Each structure stands twice: as structure tokens, then as C-alpha cells.
Amino acid sequence: MIWQALSLQLGYNASLVAIGATILGIAAGVTGSFLFLRKRALVSDAVSHATLPGIGLAFIAMVALGGEGRFLPGLMLGAALSSGLGLLVIGWMLRRTRLTEDAAIGAVLSVFFGAGIVILTVIQSMQSGRQAGLESVLLGSTAGMLRSDALVIGTGGALVLLAVLLLRRPMLAVGFDSDFAAVTGTNVARIDLAMMGLVMAVTVLGITTVGLVLIVALLIIPAVTARLWTDNALRMVALAGLAGGLSAYIGAAVSATAPALPTGPIIVLASFVLFALSLALAPARGGVALLLRQIRFRRRVHRRQGLLALALGQPIHEPFTMALLAREGMARPDGVATEAGRAAAAKALLDEARWAALRGDPAHGLTASRYDGLTPIETVLTPDQIAELDRHLPRAQGVA
Amino acid sequence: MGAEFVALSLSPLLIGVLAAVTCALPGNFLLLRRQALIGDAISHVVLPGIVVAFLLTGRVAALPMMLGAAGAALVSVILIEAVRRTARIEAGAAMGVIFTTLFAAGVLLLEQSDTSGVHLDVEHALYGNLESLIWLDATGWSSLLDPMALAGLPPELPRMAGALVIVALAIAAMWRPLAIATFDEGFAATLGLPVRAIGLALVMLAALAAVAAFDAVGSIIVIAMFICPPAAARMMTDRLLPQVMWSVGFAILSAVLGYVLAGYGPLWLGFANSVSAAGMIATVSGLILGATMLFGPCRRRAGIAA
Known part of the structure; x- marks a missing residue:
């Protein structure tokens, strides 16, 4: 009917x-x-x-x-x-x-x-x-x-x-x-x-x-x-x-x-x-999309913090971070970084150091306000600017 | 006049007055908080709540229906907020989405279920049936002192009176925090007042008033009384307490005048039948609002030339 x-x-x-x-x-x-x-x-x-x-x-x-x-x-x-x-x-x-x-x-x-x-x-x-x-x-x-x-x-x-x-x-x-x-x-x-x-x-x-x-x-x-x-x-x-x-x-x-x-x-x-x-x-405003965005964001935060911990040789206590790094082949389940993990960790650490330098420089005020602990610095600066920034980095942290 | 008036008109008149005042009291604060249309939304969503309560219990009883209606009001407030936040749209549109949907669901449930044996239909929901709430046991003014006759009063009367007492006491009890949160929410928050809880409490009071009045007089009076007497009172004074008093006065005036005009007006004009009391009360409240908007001492916004 x-x-x-x-x-x-x-x-x-x-x-x-x-x-x-x-x-x-x-x-x-x-x-x-x-x-x-x-x-x-x-x-x-x-x-x-x-x-x-x-x-x-x-x-x-x-x-x-x-x-x-x-x-x-x-x-x-x-x-x-x-x-x-x-x-x-x-x-x-x-x-x-x-x-x-x-x-x-x-x-x-x-x-x-x-x-x-x-x-x-x-x-x-x-x-x-x-x-x-x-x-x-x-x-x-x-x-x-x-x-x-x-x-x-x-x-x-x-x-x-x-x-x-x-x-x-x-x-x-x-x-x-x-x-x-x-x-x-x-x-x-x-x-x-x-x-x-x-x-x-x-x-x-x-x-x-x-x-x-x-x-x-x-x-x-x-x-x-x-x-x-x-x-x-x-x-x-x-x-x-x-x-x-x-x-x-x-x-x-x-x-x-x-x-x-x-x-x-x-x-x-x-x-x-x-x-x-x-x-x-x-797609952009729906509940499912919102949930997916939230999950993805959470992963990014955990990956970044985990990599920084690996780079500084600190132990990782958060089980979710550990599982995430292990799944992505960045670390072994016992917390030791793999080859890929060491590279990614060094990259993350360098990123943080560059951001720190950027935020210390009043000339970059507007760019510095985009710091959220997640964004790779390459997405906001040109290679020239990064090279300029690197000249002021303390040599001890430089990992080329 | 005497005996007939007491039997046929006294209790509908009293119920109308009580309903009008019960709705006007929280209406003052809703108006000042620019939430006047919450009353509109609540009075629509009460319908599905009542129908669901009826379907669950299978009878027309006061308590389950009140609970159902209050539940529906709460659900709608939560849904409106959820839609507003998830979809990131303005509150008015979110309200429009939710209350029309719930009302439509209520109508559909009502039409689908077998309610032929009970007094429950859409027209009743919209404009009630104030005229039918008569006091059959009354024989004259002396019945007011007769316990036997008093027992035969329509149950809506004590229920409405109870709702009025609760609403009035609650507003008196939270008068200061409510007034502060109404005029300056940010300031109230810095004082440590639970702003969100106060807002929700006010909406719940409005829901209580709407549910109790809805049962007796239908939703049209509820919406009119939430808005018109407080708006008229706003034209008369700049102070909160006098505004509430004025609104109570206007509500009583609307109810009495509306009821009398509906019941006797057509007779004076030579017609045989009376017209809808609920509709007439709403109309009178609108006329009062119109008069105050034209002549009230505080009708203009500050800064508008006379």
C-alpha cells in the first residue's frame, strides 16, 4: 500500500x-x-x-x-x-x-x-x-x-x-x-x-x-x-x-x-x-564526523607526547600511548624505540625546539600564536625561514 | 445569579485565574531572559508526554500525565541544547526543529491510539475545555462551607492551586539569585551562583506551570499567559517586583474579563451560544498588552525619542 x-x-x-x-x-x-x-x-x-x-x-x-x-x-x-x-x-x-x-x-x-x-x-x-x-x-x-x-x-x-x-x-x-x-x-x-x-x-x-x-x-x-x-x-x-x-x-x-x-x-x-x-x-558537522575528528585528535596528541618521551628517554606510562606507538612500529611493546621510532622522535624533538625558538622571537608573534604542540613547523614556515631559525638553535639539540 | 453562578461559573473562573497567574509568574523571568518562546515550545511538547503517559497507563489520571509531560519538557530542553551544539545553529531554529517534531509525534500517537473512550484529543490539547469544569454539587454560595459539596469540586481546581503555590514559593525562595542571573548572567557566575542550574530550575518551573495549566485550560492560554501579562507589566514599570505584581494583576484581569466575555458577551449581543473561554482569555490579554504598549509609562526602550 x-x-x-x-x-x-x-x-x-x-x-x-x-x-x-x-x-x-x-x-x-x-x-x-x-x-x-x-x-x-x-x-x-x-x-x-x-x-x-x-x-x-x-x-x-x-x-x-x-x-x-x-x-x-x-x-x-x-x-x-x-x-x-x-x-x-x-x-x-x-x-x-x-x-x-x-x-x-x-x-x-x-x-x-x-x-x-x-x-x-x-x-x-x-x-x-x-x-x-x-x-x-x-x-x-x-x-x-x-x-x-x-x-x-x-x-x-x-x-x-x-x-x-x-x-x-x-x-x-x-x-x-x-x-x-x-x-x-x-x-x-x-x-x-x-x-x-x-x-x-x-x-x-x-x-x-x-x-x-x-x-x-x-x-x-x-x-x-x-x-x-x-x-x-x-x-x-x-x-x-x-x-x-x-x-x-x-x-x-x-x-x-x-x-x-x-x-x-x-x-x-x-x-x-x-x-x-x-x-x-x-561530513563536516555531523555527529559521526565529530566523533572521528575527536578520535583522530586524541591519537595525534598521544603520538606526539609519546615520541617526545622516546626522544628524551623518558618512560611511557600511558597504556594508550604505548599501544599506539607499538601499533605504528615506533616502539617495541617494552618501550624501547625502533629505528623508525627514533627518527620520528628526533624529528618531533627538533620541531619542539624550533617552535620554542620561534616563540621566543617577538618578530614571529603572529606565527607563534599558532603553536598547539601538534602542528609541524613546516606547515607554517618556509624552508628559508626554518633555516634562518635553525641558525639560532642551541647546537646541542640540533639533529640534522 | 447566585446558585447558578456558583455551580457553573465559579470553578472555571477560579481555575482560569489560577492558571493565568501560575503561568505569568515564571513568564516574567523568561521574558527578561529573552526566552519567552520557551513557554511556546514547552506547551507544544507537553502533548506527546501526556499521550505517552496515557498509552503506558491506559487511563486518564493526573499524576502519570503530569510526570509524562514534565519528562517530555525535560527531554525537549535537552534535545534543543544537543541540536544547537552539535549542528552549531541558533537556538531559535533548534527550538523550531524539536518542538514541532515532538508535537507532530504527539498528534500522530494520539490519532493512532484508541482514545475514543477518553477525553483526549488535539482540539482539547490546544484550547482546553474550561467551560466544562463545572461544580455540579453546588447549590449556592453556602456550598462553599459544605464539606460534602466541596468534595465534588473539579479536581483541576486543587491541582492548579497546588501548582500555583509551588511555583510562587519556588520563585520567592530563589528570588535574589534568580534576579541576578536574569539581569546579568556573567556577574551571577562570578558571584559563584550556579547559573546553569538556576536557568534549568526556571525552565522546570515553567514546565510545571504549563503542565498543570495545560490539563485544565489547554496550551493556548499557557502561551498567552507566559508572555502577554509580563510583557504588559514591562510597559508599566522598570522594577522587578512591581513588574511581577503588575503581571499578576493583568493575568487575573485577563482571566476574569475573558471568561465573562466568552460566557456572557455573545448573550448580550443576542447570540445563543457562548464562545471559547480559553481563546477569549488569550484575546483579552492581547488587548491589555496592546493598551499598555500604547499608553504604558515605560513602554519605550531607553534612547527612543517619544
Whole structure:
């Protein structure tokens, strides 16, 4: 069943929904990575919660005008208006009062959401059977999604992607260094506004699929996942799009297989699985890589200290050092240095002596600060400099 | 008014007030430490904790659920810190990763498990059901002195009162170190104060408040009360103790006004049904915050022209 869903064999409608969700996921990942670079990830939480009163009011207005209350574009318009208002309020609070950004986000989030809940209970008591399912905007559900809804979501997602493509340069500049961007002539306030507009668009498109409580996850988690893999901004944006699209696709497909599998949570959990895998396996920032680096560092320290001990004829008490030297053929298990060990030990000792000379010379101040007891001196000085250094070494220690 | 009010409104009103104050107290310090969104995160992760406790014990009981929720709060704090350090990303993003994931897991567990026979669903988790906590045994004000009737009080009331006492006593007990660590963590560390332990203790107090209030009124009040009354109080004064007092006052005002408006407001306007009390309390607290932001004497940051 799940394989059928993943290979788009559950019928035309389910496939269309999955494709629409995938485009939305890509748009969310891409947009979210700019938000993450701007260090404003949690603003999206306020944006998404602030859509609720607008959704409720739009529903009431559409029913009052004799229309269908769940008409998606209408709900989206209401959602966009009220989350836009929420954003304005946050901006005003930051400019005009002493409150910090986290307090402004939390206040707007909770108050707008509370007002939305009030409006939802008003709708529940209205004399209309058609409002059934407006609660689905909270946690998302693709079950009752119409073909036109999927088309709206897919088209909207594609438009968001197009806008990001056009705005990627200034948004990156602002994300990395807003002061520098301002100096070079970028209108930072306008770019920030555009970025928030894109976030709002993703949120509004996502209310029916992911739900407004969890859409923030689709903006944050893929971006953080992508950040683990690369230090190149545009590559990160592309990877975030990939992660977001994949999560949304898996979520929409899997949740189509059973009624008790709500779409939003599955999408979020799928994106978290990608994140957790990345956190473990990513090449530079992952947990495994971190562990390997630590082990390698420990070995270097022990090898160096062991070699110095051999060179000075001191006994080695640390079992790990002894085992390491023995394994690398530097010393016999009883602690006597081999031929290779003696050479390496002499080299280590010479290195230390050169470093000591270097650090005693004020002219080398900056280079001397790179001394960590591990780095071979050849990696920081040219052969000429080393030769110059060697002329000042005490002859007794010189081992050519 | 009398008998009906005592039976139907007194206990939800009291529970609302107690929940609001319990959350507002630690909220003051979270706000000053710029950790206001911790309350948001905690109130989301409480859900999986409660669901897991329910699945393990098979019944809706207070103690296991409190333990489950507190455990989930602790786990989330640890996970957020672990993600922040391992991935080297900003705290906000790490928080966003963890609390949304845990909340999603909670929702999924809830939908997958058979909870049809018990009062546990996502809507209840989000905005509680304050109105249902009525005191059936009450016949009038005299019931307050009647031990038989008092025994029929909703159990959320004494539990919420207990949580308030614990939170208030704990904050009073660590007032000085907490205040110092809040305003200047570096200075507190040089004084030899256990800064990290103080921070964790505050988060645990917030978790306790969130868990107790969550059970009675849902997470939306919890988030609103963590932030709005302390933020409004911040507009009124520059001193810590008066700020805490103001926030308690605002919390009580929000709860009472919100409850009354939700219960009776629609009737005054000619509608038959009341609206969500939890949502209305959050809305009122926002309106109070809005008023103080416009007119409060200390609303501006130092250095901003009037």
C-alpha cells in the first residue's frame, strides 16, 4: 500500500495531491533557508498562527454571502490578510516598544491564535452544516482535498519558487550581512518585506496540507538539515528544497494510505528523519564526523607526547600511548624505540625546539600564536625561514 | 445569579485565574531572559508526554500525565541544547526543529491510539475545555462551607492551586539569585551562583506551570499567559517586583474579563451560544498588552525619542 502510494498509483486525485504537496514542500524548504540565514526562523511560527482569525472570518464572510465556506482561495486570502497584520504588529512592537523579538513573536502568536479559536467556536455554533472540517486547517488533511485545491497549491508553490529565483541575490546579501547590504545600496527593509511575504505565501498555501500549527516545521527543518551538509549558500537552498519536497511527498503519499494518518504530522516526522540522519552523517558537522575528528585528535596528541618521551628517554606510562606507538612500529611493546621510532622522535624533538625558538622571537608573534604542540613547523614556515631559525638553535639539540 | 453562578461559573473562573497567574509568574523571568518562546515550545511538547503517559497507563489520571509531560519538557530542553551544539545553529531554529517534531509525534500517537473512550484529543490539547469544569454539587454560595459539596469540586481546581503555590514559593525562595542571573548572567557566575542550574530550575518551573495549566485550560492560554501579562507589566514599570505584581494583576484581569466575555458577551449581543473561554482569555490579554504598549509609562526602550 505504501509502495503504491509512493509510486503514485493510488489514483489520479491522490497523485495530484502528492505532487501539489511536493511543490509546496520545495517552496517551503527554499524560502525557509533564507529565513534561517536571516536568523528569523521563529517569525514563521507567528505568521502561521496568525492566519487563524483570518481563515475564520473569511469563512464567515463567504457563508454570509451565500457561498461555500471552504472555498480555498477565499480562505487563503483571509489567512494572508490576518498574518500580514500579525507581521505589521510584530514590526511595530519592535520599533516602538522595548519588547524583544521573542516576546513580540510569542505575543502575536498566542493572541491571534486565541482570537482565531474564538472565531472557530462562533462558526461551530452557526446554523450551517457546511463548516465541518474547518478544524482541518489546524493539523492539515489532504483527505477532502479537491483537484482545484491541489492545482492552487502547486501553482502557488511554483510562483513562490520563481520569486525566490529572482530575489535570491539580494536576499542572500541581506541574510549574510544586512549592514553591508545596506551600504552597497540594497533596500534592506524592502527585501525583508519580500522575504516575509514569501514566508506568508508558503504558510497560506500550506494550511490545508500541513496545517497551520506545523507549517513552521516545513520552513525550518529542511533549512537546518541542508545547513549541515554544505557551507555554500545556494547549494544549501537547493538542498533545503530537496529535503522539503521529499518530506512533503512522503507525508502526502503515506497519509493517503490510511485515515488515521494525518498529513501534517507525517510530513513533519519525515523531515525530522532526514534531519536526524543528516545530524549523524553529514561530513563536516555531523555527529559521526565529530566523533572521528575527536578520535583522530586524541591519537595525534598521544603520538606526539609519546615520541617526545622516546626522544628524551623518558618512560611511557600511558597504556594508550604505548599501544599506539607499538601499533605504528615506533616502539617495541617494552618501550624501547625502533629505528623508525627514533627518527620520528628526533624529528618531533627538533620541531619542539624550533617552535620554542620561534616563540621566543617577538618578530614571529603572529606565527607563534599558532603553536598547539601538534602542528609541524613546516606547515607554517618556509624552508628559508626554518633555516634562518635553525641558525639560532642551541647546537646541542640540533639533529640534522 | 447566585446558585447558578456558583455551580457553573465559579470553578472555571477560579481555575482560569489560577492558571493565568501560575503561568505569568515564571513568564516574567523568561521574558527578561529573552526566552519567552520557551513557554511556546514547552506547551507544544507537553502533548506527546501526556499521550505517552496515557498509552503506558491506559487511563486518564493526573499524576502519570503530569510526570509524562514534565519528562517530555525535560527531554525537549535537552534535545534543543544537543541540536544547537552539535549542528552549531541558533537556538531559535533548534527550538523550531524539536518542538514541532515532538508535537507532530504527539498528534500522530494520539490519532493512532484508541482514545475514543477518553477525553483526549488535539482540539482539547490546544484550547482546553474550561467551560466544562463545572461544580455540579453546588447549590449556592453556602456550598462553599459544605464539606460534602466541596468534595465534588473539579479536581483541576486543587491541582492548579497546588501548582500555583509551588511555583510562587519556588520563585520567592530563589528570588535574589534568580534576579541576578536574569539581569546579568556573567556577574551571577562570578558571584559563584550556579547559573546553569538556576536557568534549568526556571525552565522546570515553567514546565510545571504549563503542565498543570495545560490539563485544565489547554496550551493556548499557557502561551498567552507566559508572555502577554509580563510583557504588559514591562510597559508599566522598570522594577522587578512591581513588574511581577503588575503581571499578576493583568493575568487575573485577563482571566476574569475573558471568561465573562466568552460566557456572557455573545448573550448580550443576542447570540445563543457562548464562545471559547480559553481563546477569549488569550484575546483579552492581547488587548491589555496592546493598551499598555500604547499608553504604558515605560513602554519605550531607553534612547527612543517619544
